[in-house]
Amino acid sequence: MAAVIRARITEEVKSASFVAIQADETTDVSTQTQMVMVLRYIDGSHAVQERFFEFVPLSSSTADSIATAIMERLNSLFTEEERGKLIAQAYDGANVMRGEKAGVQQKVREHYKNAHYLHCYAHQLNLIMQQATSQVPAVRVFFSDLNGISSFFSRSPKRTTILDQVVARRLPRASATRWNFNSRVVNTVYENLDDLIECFEAISTDGSFDCTTVREASGYLRMLQDDDFKFFLHLFHQIMPHVDIMYQQLQKKDIDAVFIKRALQSFTSSVQAIRDQSSSPEQQQVAAGTTGKMRALGEQDKQRLSKEVCDTILGHANERFSFTSHLESATLLQGDLFEQYCHVFPDEALNTTAKAYPMLNKAKLKTELSLIYESPDFKGCSGALALYQVLQRNNLHETLSETVALLNILITTPMTTAEAERCFSTLKRIKTFLRNSMGQDRLNALAMLSMERELVRNMPDFNERVIDHFAALKERRAKFQYK
Structure with a gap:
């Protein structure tokens, strides 16, 4: 069945x-x-597809080993003449991948010249928050x-019981690589x-707990009552919802x-607003609390730290989300700039794109593009996908063939590797501790059937294809195929 889907x-x-x-x-x-390989393209019905292709076992995590594994799969998909169709490769930001x-x-670009590299933007957002909280x-x-x-509550069922009785809610675990967990x-x-x-x-007052537990609980109690801790808790309670969005x-x-670009602009505007509010009298009063006790951090220190955290986030966001030259072509198709481009054509962006x-x-x-900029019908299109669908619905794909090709490139180019991360979740469900000796072929077959089940449902002749494939596997004494 997996062979039919592939x-x-x-x-x-x-x-x-x-x-x-x-x-x-x-x-x-x-x-x-295990290295997962996902293919992204626009299918015949003009829908964006991200298809699981294979889990590839790696003997080592060197650049040569990974590149060889990727090249073997690509060479089976593309002929020499079709290599120009591969226009992007998206990985994480490790040096072995992005060098x-x-x-x-x-190494891939040596054979596929048009395969521009992209660093997953979701991964970059995590790096931005790591930098903001570590510097x-x-x-x-x-x-x-x-x-x-x-961690304090997770180490003991007895502690968890008290948590359930008093708070009636479990505390989520944090993660160093997923900042939505920290949120x-x-x-x-x-x-x-x-x-x-x-x-x-x-x-702390319960005599049934051991001395270590009482000591740690007393420490956390003082921490939660500390004004400096409350200040940072309030600050990041303001920032984290925008990170989540x-x-x-x-x-x-x-x-x-x-x-x-639009999501980044909204995010940076929200963080900038939090930075500006940190110096307002109302924000100072909230951060100071209602007590008149002496604090380790003065009000000026709190304002300085608030601005420093926000400035770190803004600086890294603008640096890491700066688009490489091959993505500047998106500027050509930004609907809210069409009216401006009617008067001054973006020749520099066009040259970079070409x-x-x-x-x-x-x-x-x-x-x-000049015709599109002058037409009011296209100014409301938000993004490449919206403009692409408008051109397809109005049968303009042949008239504006080069624009459609550019839109196809921009839509096909992945901004994140989120689908690859989802494949790992399926891998953990399939290959468990009790099935840890599963063969690679069986693993790929089960993963393919799980992740591409929608594709299976949309194939009306799937069962017939499976039967034909099984019957044609090898010569048999009995004839399974009749004509």
Whole structure:
């Protein structure tokens, strides 16, 4: 069955105008390094597809080993003449993947010239928050203390029982690589601060707990009552919802460079507003609390730290989300700039686009874009996908062929490797501790059937194809095929 599904995916890839790949690595339950390969393209019904292709076992995580494994799969999909169809490769930001001289992306580009590299933007958002919380010592201490609360309760069923009785809510575990998990911790502690204080007081005064537990509970009690801790808790309770919104937007499959730019603008505007509020009298009063006690951090220190955290986030966001030259072509198709382009055509962006994608006819593309900029019907299109669907619905794909090709490239180019991360979740469900000796072929077959079940449902002749494939596997004494 998996062979039939893979054959169907191969057919769709062959008929697609452009294709992009996503790859990521993980370690399964048997400590085998598995690399997942996902193909992204626009199918015959003009829908964006991200198809699981294969889990590839790696003997080592070197650039040569990974590049060889990827090249073997690509060579089975594309002929020599079709190599120009591969227009993007998306990985994480590790040096072994992104290296410009000896990285995987460079080794692939030696054979596939148009396969531009992209660093997953969801991964970059996590790196932004890591930098923001590690560069400021006081913030690093705050998150270290905060993450210790959930660890305190998770180490003992007796402690968890008290938590359930008093707070009536479990504390989520934090993660160093998924900042939406840290956001849950911040929000949970902020919303249940009084109940947590009551919980730690109950543990401290309960004579049935051991000395170590009482000592740790007393320490966390003093921490939760500390004004400096409350200040950072309030600050990140303001910041984290915007991080969550940005993170959720980056998980979508149908996003493009225009969408990323708009989401980034909204995110930075929200963080900038929090920075500006940190110096307002109302914010100073909230951060100061209602007590008149002396604090380790003065009001000026709190304002300085608030601005420093926000400035770190804004600086890294603008740096990491700066688009490489081949993605500047998204500027050509940004609907809210069409009125401006009617008067001054973006020749620089056009030249960059033509250089990055030599398969486009520069002169014809400029003519088509000029017509689009002058037409009011296209100014409301938000993003490449919306404009692409408008052109398809109005049967303009032949008239504006070069614009459609550019849109196809932008839509096919993946902004994140979220689909590869989802494949790892399926891997953990299939290859468990009790099935850790599963063969690679069986693993790939079960993963294919699980992740591409929608494709199976949409194939009306799936059962017939499976039967024909089984009957044609080898010569048999009995004839299974009749004509």
